[in-house]
Amino acid sequence: MCSCTYCTFNKFIEIAFTQKKPLHNSILSIMTTSERVSVAGGHLSDGTRYGADKVRRFATSRYGTIGAAFLDSALNQELDSLVPGKRVLDIGCGAGNWCVTAAQYGAKSVDGFDIQPEMVELAKQATSHLDMVHIQVGDAADMPYDDDSFDVAISLFVTCNLPPNGFAKHFQELHRVLVPGGKALLLIPTDWSHSRLYTKIEADSSTIKSEIAQILTTVPKYPTTSQVTEAFRNTDDILVTCFAVDDKGEIFNVTNTSQLSHGQPIWRKTEVMTFPNFFYSDQSTIDQFVTNGFNIAKIDNHYKEDKRVIYNNSDPAIPLSTDYVKYPTALVYHVSKP
Numbered sequence: 166m167c168s169c170t171y172c173t174f175n176k177f178i179e180i181a182f183t184q185k186k187p188l189h190n191s192i193l194s195i196m197t198t199s200e201r202v203s204v205a206g207g208h209l210s211d212g213t214r215y216g217a218d219k220v221r222r223f224a225t226s227r228y229g230t231i232g233a234a235f236l237d238s239a240l241n242q243e244l245d246s247l248v249p250g251k252r253v254l255d256i257g258c259g260a261g262n263w264c265v266t267a268a269q270y271g272a273k274s275v276d277g278f279d280i281q282p283e284m285v286e287l288a289k290q291a292t293s294h295l296d297m298v299h300i301q302v303g304d305a306a307d308m309p310y311d312d313d314s315f316d317v318a319i320s321l322f323v324t325c326n327l328p329p330n331g332f333a334k335h336f337q338e339l340h341r342v343l344v345p346g347g348k349a350l351l352l353i354p355t356d357w358s359h360s361r362l363y364t365k366i367e368a369d370s371s372t373i374k375s376e377i378a379q380i381l382t383t384v385p386k387y388p389t390t391s392q393v394t395e396a397f398r399n400t401d402d403i404l405v406t407c408f409a410v411d412d413k414g415e416i417f418n419v420t421n422t423s424q425l426s427h428g429q430p431i432w433r434k435t436e437v438m439t440f441p442n443f444f445y446s447d448q449s450t451i452d453q454f455v456t457n458g459f460n461i462a463k464i465d466n467h468y469k470e471d472k473r474v475i476y477n478n479s480d481p482a483i484p485l486s487t488d489y490v491k492y493p494t495a496l497v498y499h500v501s502k503p
């Protein structure tokens with residue numbers, strides 16, 4: 166079978182519906198290495214944290230101009246059809262943008278939580294005028310709610326922030342807090358390999374690859390997030406790429422997903438900022454839905470060619486690399502609890 170992203174993606178959907186795929190056998194052996202790197206890389210055990218300055222940066226720029234251009238309109242439509250009259254939970258609510266949207270689309274109530282107190286503060290400010298919205302600090306791996314509390318839950322770009330034990334628990338908790346028949350919408354990054362470099366220009370990416378290679382020689386062994394961020398501070402032309410650390414602590418630019426292990430700490434450099442994240446394959450996500458007994462209704466890729474045209478019309482000053490839309494960088498999973 167062809168191994169391109171679309172064929173692999175279709176295979177995942179098939180697996181999800183037949184519900185036969187077992188979890189990876191190698192997870193345990195991989196986790197030991199990941200956690201060692203995790204500590205060296207400065208990650209906390211409960212989810213990645215951005216720090217106060219980046220929290221503000223994230224809050225003002227969201228997924229960056231490009232991510233927002235693709236995703237906001239799509240997610241607005243999804244929420245418009247999902248939330249009216251429903252009790253909604255926003256897991257890892259960040260600065261509360263989607264809590265506001267859910268309230269505007271007629272949710273009966275909206276509960277949002279996030280592990281970072283600075284994010285929670287911003288979310289409280291953003292929703293202070295909305296009586297039906299409640300925001301608190303909480304962990305996606307140990308949600309501060311009773312069983313069967315919500316009709317709808319959203320988890321948008323959160324799972325990639327969770328270490329392996331938190332990743333698995335997030336799905337168990339999601340299942341626990343939803344009522345039978347409850348629905349969930351999850352936005353999860355994919356195609357981590359970035360063998361294709363996403364840039365603002367159509368230029369030959371080999372120039373940018375050598376630029377990255379040169380910068381990587383300046384990054385110390387077992388770098389911290391600040392050191393990686395600092396090294397790539399002046400590279401706004403690179404919209405999306407991904408870095409990881411090998412067994413010797415050397416940072417490298419990920420060009421193939423096979424270079425990564427389940428739960429491995431990584432950094433995603435985006436137009437907006439450099440995020441500390443953890444790697445999970447699309448298959449790992451599907452496995453979690455299957456293991457926890459969710460029905461998978463649909464998996465959407467909103468990064469499509471027609472969206473690219475729309476985006477370029479709205480801001481022709483920033484043409485996108487065609488690769489940016491040829492391969493999905495995030496997928497939207499629609500699932501339900503039977």
Ligand SMILES: C[S@@+](CC[C@H](N)C(=O)[O-])C[C@H]1O[C@@H](n2cnc3c(N)ncnc32)[C@H](O)[C@@H]1O
Pocket residue numbers: 211212213214227256257258259260262263278279280281284303304305306320321322323326327331
């Ligand atoms: C990329 S942001 C997405 C925020 C929001 N969902 C959005 O789409 O705008 C990821 C969020 O996950 C939060 N997070 C990380 N680990 C978490 C955990 N264990 N429990 C809850 N939230 C967590 C981060 O603090 C951050 O706000």
